[in-house]
Amino acid sequence: ETGVTQSPTHLIKTRGQQVTLRCSSQSGHNTVSWYQQALGQGPQFIFQYYREEENGRGNFPPRFSGLQFPNYSSELNVNALELDDSALYLCASSLLTSGGQETQYFGPGTRLLVL
Amino acid sequence: DAKTTQPNSMESNEEEPVHLPCNHSTISGTDYIHWYRQLPSQGPEYVIHGLTSNVNNRMASLAIAEDRKSSTLILHRATLRDAAVYYCILRDLMNRDDKIIFGKGTRLHILP
Numbered sequence: 001e002t003g004v005t006q007s008p009t010h011l012i013k014t015r016g017q018q019v020t021l022r023c024s025s026q027s028g029h030n031t032v033s034w035y036q037q038a039l040g041q042g043p044q045f046i047f048q049y050y051r052e053e054e055n056g057r058g059n060f061p062p063r064f065s066g067l068q069f070p071n072y073s074s075e076l077n078v079n080a081l082e083l084d085d086s087a088l089y090l091c092a093s094s095l096l097t098s099g100g101q102e103t104q105y106f107g108p109g110t111r112l113l114v115l
Numbered sequence: 116d117a118k119t120t121q122p123n124s125m126e127s128n129e130e131e132p133v134h135l136p137c138n139h140s141t142i143s144g145t146d147y148i149h150w151y152r153q154l155p156s157q158g159p160e161y162v163i164h165g166l167t168s169n170v171n172n173r174m175a176s177l178a179i180a181e182d183r184k185s186s187t188l189i190l191h192r193a194t195l196r197d198a199a200v201y202y203c204i205l206r207d208l209m210n211r212d213d214k215i216i217f218g219k220g221t222r223l224h225i226l227p
C-alpha cells in the first residue's frame with residue numbers, strides 16, 4: 001500500500017462530457033503527478049502540481065486541467081471528452097525539496113471509458 | 116521518448132532468479148536509474164533505484180554497469196506474484212521539473 005488513493009475506481013462517460021478525477025496523496029508529500037495509460041502502453045505524463053501550482057506539463061491539450069489543494073490532494077479535469085481519452089488515469093505523489101525530487105508513489109488508478 | 120531500451124517480454128521459472136536487462140546508452144551524469152513494476156490491474160510500484168553502485172533492497176537488486184550505459188534488475192527467487200510489467204526509467208532527481216517518462220517495459224511471465 002502506497003497511501004495514495006484515487007476516486008472513483010471506474011467511470012463511464014459519453015463523448016463531449018466532462019469528468020473530474022480525484023487523488024489523495026501520501027502523508028508528508030507535497031507533489032502530485034498525473035499520468036494517462038492507454039491499454040498495452042506505459043503511462044504518459046500529463047502534468048505535475050507542486051504546492052498548488054503546475055510544475056511541468058506533458059504533451060496534452062488544454063482541455064486536460066488540474067488543481068492541487070492546500071492539503072496536497074489533487075483533481076484532474078478533462079473537458080469535451082473524446083473516445084481516445086478512454087484509459088487508466090494514475091496519480092503519483094512525491095516529496096519535492098530543495099535537494100530535488102524523491103520517489104513517486106502511485107495510486108491504483110481510475111479507469112475511464114468514453115462511449 | 117523513453118531513454119531506455121528493454122526487451123518486450125521475458126519468461127522465467129518459479130523459484131529461479133530473473134535478470135531483467137535495460138540499456139540506457141545516453142544516460143547523463145545526474146540521471147538515476149529507477150525500476151518500477153506494474154502488477155495486473157494496479158498502478159506502478161517502485162522497486163529500486165541507483166546512481167553508480169549496485170543496490171539491494173528487500174524486493175530486488177540492481178546491478179549497474181561500470182560505464183552506466185546498462186543495468187540489470189535481479190529478482191533473486193521469482194514467485195508467481197512477480198509476474199508484471201517492469202519499467203526501467205532514468206530520472207534526474209536534481210531537476211525540479213523532472214518527469215517520469217515510461218517506455219513499454221518488459222512483461223515478465225513466471226512459469227509454475
